[in-house]
Amino acid sequence: MKWTAIDDFGIVINPMIVEGQVHGGIAQGVGQALLEGAVYDKHGQLVTGSYMDYCMPRADNLPSFNVDYVVTKCPSNPLGIKGCGEAGAIAAPVAVVNAITNAVGHEDVPMPATPQAVWAAVQKSAKLRKAAE
Amino acid sequence: MASVTLTVNGRTVSADVDPRTLLVQLLREHLHLTGTHVGCDTSQCGACVVHVNGRAVKSCTLLAVQADGAKVVTIEGLAANGKLHPMQEAFRENHGLQCGFCTPGMIMTAVELVNRKGNNLDEHTIREELEGNLCRCTGYHNIVKAIAAGAKAMR
Numbered sequence A: 001m002k003w004t005a006i007d008d009f010g011i012v013i014n015p016m017i018v019e020g021q022v023h024g025g026i027a028q029g030v031g032q033a034l035l036e037g038a039v040y041d042k043h044g045q046l047v048t049g050s051y052m053d054y055c056m057p058r059a060d061n062l063p064s065f066n067v068d069y070v071v072t073k074c075p076s077n078p079l080g081i082k083g084c085g086e087a088g089a090i091a092a093p094v095a096v097v098n099a100i101t102n103a104v105g106h107e108d109v110p111m112p113a114t115p116q117a118v119w120a121a122v123q124k125s126a127k128l129r130k131a132a133e
Numbered sequence B: 001m002a003s004v005t006l007t008v009n010g011r012t013v014s015a016d017v018d019p020r021t022l023l024v025q026l027l028r029e030h031l032h033l034t035g036t037h038v039g040c041d042t043s044q045c046g047a048c049v050v051h052v053n054g055r056a057v058k059s060c061t062l063l064a065v066q067a068d069g070a071k072v073v074t075i076e077g078l079a080a081n082g083k084l085h086p087m088q089e090a091f092r093e094n095h096g097l098q099c100g101f102c103t104p105g106m107i108m109t110a111v112e113l114v115n116r117k118g119n120n121l122d123e124h125t126i127r128e129e130l131e132g133n134l135c136r137c138t139g140y141h142n143i144v145k146a147i148a149a150g151a152k153a154m155r
């Protein structure tokens, strides 16, 4: 799998740290899209309060990332810089979920798109196809 | 109370502990070696990894009394003569950490991985072997890079 992310951070002072922020953000976004769900029971009790129940991405759930940027100087501060903290988290869930909706052929896919949720979405596309025939 | 005697970073230490004391509590609270972290207490995150007789072990999941007589190495025991261990140096060089909470466990896991699987580690192997170490900040990208570089430097 190949992952490429491009963003505009204005003038980049320390590329190493900026890229690190993007890597971490992408991983958070992928986690949000596929694995991480805070679940409450009907009494309001959080039932995903430990890593036994709340799935954070592991190293083997992710590829390496190809990160690049364009530079448009920010006009509203003297350094021309923009924020980059966890920037990857903005587009990553969208990219992952768009890939899934594209593959299943409809948009009824919940987040996190766990294997069970994707399986249900695939069943629904089969039904939709049948109904259309 | 139970008495335990073990070697920690080359030093023999003895302590009288409540039998339910975890190894990580002995290290952090009795010996004040706070480089070993507790991220979850449920064997998931790997922040507490130390070496027990050369094996990477989650110290939140071992009783101190089980380590009686063992040789324990913590993150504090890696650097020698004021010089960082090659794996620590590789994490520094490759920006393999952000908040640093997972880092002691990552490095202890990585060093044992190299001892077990050698100095030429491909990305796939490193990622699979990191299954037991969680990181919230780095997306693992630079950790994987750091471990590959550190493994080579450990030759």
Ligand code: FES
Residues within 6 Å of the ligand: B037, B038, B039, B040, B041, B042, B043, B044, B045, B046, B047, B048, B049, B058, B059, B060, B061
């Ligand atoms: S604190 Fe030991 S695995 Fe998380």
Ligand code: FES
Residues within 6 Å of the ligand: B096, B097, B098, B099, B100, B101, B102, B103, B134, B135, B136, B137, B138
């Ligand atoms: S660097 Fe923050 S958890 Fe890994």
